[in-house]
Amino acid sequence: MEGYNRVTAALSENVLTVSVLISVFLLPGVQTECHSTHKGINITAPKHINALSGSCLLIPCSFTDQKEMKVDGRMKTSGIWIRSTVWVASYPRLVVYNSSWSKNKYEMKMIGNLREKNCTTVFSNIHPSHTDRYFFSIENGLLKSFAVCDPVLLIIRDSPWRPRLQISGDVKENNSVTVTCSAPTPCPQAPPELTLNLQPNPLRQMERNTDGTFITTIQQNVTLSYRYEGYNIICSARYPVNAGKHNKSPNKGAKTKFTVSFSYAPKETSAFISSSVDNWVKLRCSSRANPPISVFTWFKNTSDGAMKIAEGESYGFRVTEEGIYYCAAMNDVGSQTSPEISLTVKDKGIEPTHKAIERKGAESSQIQISVVAAVSILILVCLLKVVMWFLKTKTPTPPQVNLDSIY
Secondary structure, X not given: OHHXXXXXXXXXXXXXXXXXXXXXXXXXXHHHHHHHHOOOXXXXXXXXXXXXXXXXXXXXXXXXXXXXXXXXXXXXXXXXXXXXXXXXXXXXXXEEEEOOOOOOOOOEEEXXXXXXXXXXXXXOOOOHHHOEEEEEEEEEOOEEEEOOXXXXXXXXXXXXXXXXXXXXXXXXXXXXXXXXXXXXXXOOOOOXXXXXXXXXXXOOEEEEOOOOOEEEEEEEEEXXXXXXXXXXXXXXXXEEEXXXXXXXXXXXXXXXXXXXXXXXXXXXXXXXXXXXXXXXXXXXXXXXXEOOOOEEEEEEEEOOEEEEEEEOOEEEEEOOOOEEEEEEEEOOOOEEEOOOEEEEXXXXXXXXXXXXXXXXXXXXXXXXXXXXXXXXXXHHXXXXXXHHHHXXXXXXXXXXXXXXXXX
């Protein structure tokens, strides 16, 4: 009887504490004071958790008790979640889950071991109407202890989160960087599917945050060649819902994009003929670079060496004799020269003789040879027919013999 009175007195004191604190625990700066005066249990859990409608939610939770409200591990212990408030008058009506009940108002399951002070709970089939504050409570024999200072705010959203994209490392040409795409994972049993527009697509991994929640990530190392400059690295996420029957993506299929940008010296520099009329020719120089090319310079090979003849992306002039030309592209990082192009004056105009043109000329020559061979064969066949016809007409006809005159 004495033990019963002690428990009852402690419970009454706890209820009084609840009544006093429930009206002020949400005010800024009050939480520390609440913990210093509260004699019941305290829980460690996120202050607010975001969840996705149609999915599940893991609520990481652990609790500590006080000397005045010590939980006895020898007695049956139940974990209870209460919605909105812990006012005693409303307590039975607002209980949404009790680990000792076979049937509860909400689809919740306590996966933590209460004897180890672990109150981690999985909330299934989340709906936007579940948005509210939830309080945890312990029933241990006749003892009822409320974590009045530690409400957990559930925020339910209908659209999932846009994934986060990070690039770690020095973004420079030829450097290796790590591309990481991540997304919140409120339901570890149904993590989001993440994809990067890089090949091959990396494997998915789940990591635990310091507050007990989870995050899903994919990572890939990329060596930055100049071809990646200006490239958009895109990460997308899809969340399974309704037991995997459907998927949800961020609003309007929003994806996270990172545009790769770094400086590099000119690449793929080339000189070519952009136009040619009679002996007038216009050359053009092209190159890839970041920052953009600051100056193009044209050179002509002479007996005394390379001679600078012009500046600018294009160079037009009249060709009166054979010449070998090339261009150089320069930016703040470096420079590069193009392959040489040789120009020859012919009766019908300019004839470039760089390798690309030579290959085309070789193909043209092969076509011409094929045509000549075909014509030659046709002429030979025709001549053969004419000769055969001529021989046939010149061959003497044998005399006709009258058989009747013999007999």
